[in-house]
Amino acid sequence: HHRFWETQPVGQFKDLGDTSLPEGPIEPPSLLSDVKSEPCNLPAPYEWTTCDMDDERTCTEVYNLLSLNYVEDDENLFRFNYSTEFLRWALRPPGYFKAWHIGVRVKATKKLVAFITGVPARIRVREDVVRMAEVNFLCVHKKLRSKRLAPVMIKEVTRRVHLENIWQAVYTAGVVLPTPTTTCRYWHRTLNPKKLIDVGFSRLGARMTMSRTIRLYKLPESTVTPGFRKMELRDVPAVTRLLRQYLSQFVVALDFDENDVEHWLLPLENVVDSYLIVSPETHEVTDFCSFYSLPASILNNPNYSVLKAAYSFYNVSTKTPLLQLMNDALIVAKQQDYDVFNALDVMHNEAVLKELKFGPGDGHLHYYLYNYRVRNGLKPSELGLVLL
Ligand code: NHW
Ligand code: EN5
CATH class of the missing domain: 3.40.630.170 (Aminopeptidase)
Structure with a gap:
């Protein structure tokens, strides 16, 4: 009731x-x-x-x-x-x-x-x-x-x-x-296994040692995709076009214009970070990925007080496979000392999460609309919207 x-x-x-x-x-x-x-x-x-x-x-x-x-x-x-x-x-x-x-x-x-x-x-x-x-x-x-x-x-x-x-x-x-319009699941990609285990965010797997776990989650020192770079102000028009085109396939999605893209996606230190790939031949922006920074306070732990978490925001893959794109996002997040990279099973994420060694979390995220009915049974993959 x-x-x-x-x-x-x-x-x-x-x-x-x-x-x-x-x-x-x-x-x-x-x-x-x-x-x-x-x-x-x-x-x-x-x-x-x-x-x-x-x-x-x-x-x-x-x-x-x-x-x-x-x-x-x-x-x-x-x-x-x-x-x-x-x-x-x-x-x-x-x-x-x-x-x-x-x-x-x-x-x-x-x-x-x-x-x-x-x-x-x-x-x-x-x-x-x-x-x-x-x-x-x-x-x-x-x-x-x-x-x-x-x-x-x-x-x-x-x-x-x-x-x-x-x-x-x-x-x-x-x-x-x-x-709920849709119910999504949180997925977590360990970047700093020792700390996550120490603070109770994750557990050592069965038949796993700490050193095996550290090896399992190890990432390359630097990004893999040629031409992968941080988004800049001059990229706003191209990113807007790319994102609008990409989001048009989802049932419920944000309708971004250039002002929105400049605000929501232009990198802002310790808040939001975005990267893209420019084709060496056409000089077009072909792929894009982003994450926002939302730390958590660690309650009652003698050794640590803050968990540094990155949350997958909007990703667009046209030429570079989403798997490789998000792997590069994991690498830059690791370089920036994040402890964990979180993502929802929205858009096309589900297809790559397991292979990137994300594991399902214990939390769900329900999406709601006020004064708007949509056919129930919308799947997370039909959603092109990430709230903060
Ligand atoms: S979800 C995060 C919400 N915040 C937290 O969980 C923080 C910790 N908790 C609290 O501060 C992101 C309190 O527990 C809160 C409830 C304040 C949550 N959404 O005052 P009462 C958002 O911010 C209903 C909506 O006694 P409380 C999204 C509950 O079902 N309703 O509870 C926010 C019950 O109603 P019911 C929630 O524990 C979206 C009633 O509140 C809710 O002292 C808001 C009980 O109230 C929640 N997360 O305070 C809706 N949690 O019918 C926007 C509980 O079941 C809608 N309730 O008896 C659209 C408005 C704009 C429309 C424009 C056209
Ligand atoms: C409005 N914008 O429960 C947001 N988070 O899974 C409000 N679990 O971090 C709504 N419980 O599973 C927020 N570790 C709703 C979410 C509230 C916060 C929340 C969950 C999401 C979470 C972690 C920690 C659990 C600690 C004990 C979790 C497991 C990680 C493990 C890593 C290795 C591979 C398997 C998974």
């Missing part, structure tokens, strides 16, 4: 088998003049705040809230530790709305105790390109859990998204809610 989600325009569990329901918006947009102009009611001790991520102090407050209270794995060994630079990048893409960076403070002390964000994106579902909000970073302080604050946060972000005349959203979560 989902007291809140049952009231929302999302696919409901009871409708899962119903093939008569049409694809597309679940409810029509309201008149803008009918959208409430007052914020939703919060319990008396709390007040709304719009978080100005340009402001160093606000950004640090958000960082502190998330670093102590955001997502943990099922055994509470690790907690996502998004950096301040990452948060600035994630929350200020082209056309972002400051009003969608929503905090809750304790009135008496002004302490930040809850957060939720949206950023605008164009998402293509089959033929239709839909303006949506990508909702992320929903967080309620550990001491304020289970007080039904999350539904209020979600209603408030919904209201502020509606005020921009946007009626759909996309979000991901590790938990099952009504109802």
